[in-house]
């Protein structure tokens with residue numbers, strides 16, 4: 001709780017119990033910030049907010065009517081003011097913990113969760129991102145990859161109360177463009193990569209990259225920017241604008257932290273890790289070349305935290321794969337099943353390339369669909385990629401929202417000419433079918449949903465057990481009682 005004159009330069013001194021930017025959640029003795037959104041304008045909801053107990057309205061546009069006994073504060077930019085006040089209301093929580101932000105088109109979740117996992121061996125850590133909000137005894141679904149300012153600052157404040165010392169935060173380009181993290185004080189900011197994505201929102205690649213670049217302007221001058229030298233365009237855009245320290249990682253291009261002589265296996269990866277002039281051979285339980293980049297980002301963040309080399313090496317031993325991200329399912333059948341979240345066409349390409357590089361016999365059987373009501377041009381791209389890399393394709397439901405599942409699948413199928421493809425609308429049956437037809441040496445790729453346990457349909461999010469559980473249940477059902485094979489026998 002704060003007094004209004006602690007938050008604004010005003011005479012009044014009434015108490016403020018909560019702050020809000022959504023009228024639907026406004027409570028007694030609160031402030032309501034009128035955010036002019038992309039589809040609706042928060043100024044429309046002043047009546048509702050006052051009715052529900054708002055004592056102060058922060059606004060930027062002319063108002064036709066003002067309630068008596070309510071304090072109206074006009075500002076130039078409501079979102080800027082919202083950031084300032086949220087940080088103050090919650091006692092500057094991000095200044096009291098080590099804040100590590102991760103941005104990029106893919107790899108945000110993997111990097112953020114791997115760092116959290118590793119540092120949890122030394123510190124009480126929190127994580128906020130696509131997979132959840134996790135700290136102390138709290139595990140909550142996160143409404144966005146990067147939550148809105150008030151929600152975010154409230155959780156950071158709660159972390160302080162629960163003695164959390166460090167946080168990894170996924171920072172989306174939407175979150176940056178919509179000023180969700182403007183009041184967060186970052187100690188380390190990490191960039192993974194940038195693909196052509198969300199152009200419906202950002203308009204151009206330049207805008208998209210400028211959004212991601214903004215994260216690095218939020219880093220403390222004693223902090224670190226961690227950049228991927230293999231992402232040449234972004235590296236060149238940002239490197240000379242930094243006002244903090246810089247550390248780099250890369251595979252193809254020279255960097256402070258590098259991976260050489262990479263060897264990919266179905267259940268782990270090995271490479272020579274080069275940190276400046278020191279080289280060590282390491283093995284990590286993550287799959288795919290793109291995940292080696294993610295591991296390098298994690299290792300570089302440990303250097304930015306000024307860990308001694310012996311501890312960095314110890315920490316590498318704590319790296320684990322992430323739920324639903326290139327996750328190889330553990331079972332005893334003579335084929336492999338990998339579940340991956342795979343949001344962008346580029347990610348499909350990388351997963352398919354991995355499967356191709358690892359496969360010595362057998363087929364690549366892919367199960368996927370495409371989400372409804374967004375990223376329409378992804379359908380053609382993933383259809384073409386499946387055509388190029390897969391032997392069999394089962395097209396299925398994947399968050400169809402208001403669109404017809406069969407129509408979405410047909411749009412993808414149009415580009416699949418060589419592999420056998422079939423549409424099975426029910427994702428559970430599609431996965432069972434893939435398991436049913438799998439032979440020795442096959443790799444089944446179940447893509448697009450990762451860890452998620454819901455399906456976005458026309459009536460909202462419907463419960464769905466999750467790809468991993470559906471696949472393992474199908475294996476149990478189909479192969480119950482059969483002889484078990486050891487994994488090593490497969491290849």
Ligand SMILES: CC(=O)N[C@H]1[C@@H](OP(=O)(O)OP(=O)(O)OC[C@H]2O[C@@H](n3ccc(=O)[nH]c3=O)[C@H](O)[C@@H]2O)O[C@H](CO)[C@@H](O)[C@@H]1O[C@H](C)C(=O)N[C@@H](C)C(=O)N[C@H](CCC(=O)O)C(=O)O
Pocket residue numbers: 021022023024034035036037038039040041042045143144145146147148172173174175178201
């Ligand atoms: C495209 C986009 O990001 N839109 C965001 C944007 O919406 P908007 O500008 O249209 O705002 P709005 O919902 O119409 O409302 C404007 C204001 O009025 C308020 N309001 C609204 C209704 C009401 O009854 N009362 C009320 O007070 C709202 O709380 C808000 O403050 O501002 C809203 C408030 O900040 C966000 O909720 C909304 O996120 C939408 C729901 C969303 O789905 N965003 C996704 C795309 C997103 O952010 N994704 C990224 C990850 C992307 C990725 O990497 O894959 C993420 O970080 O999750």
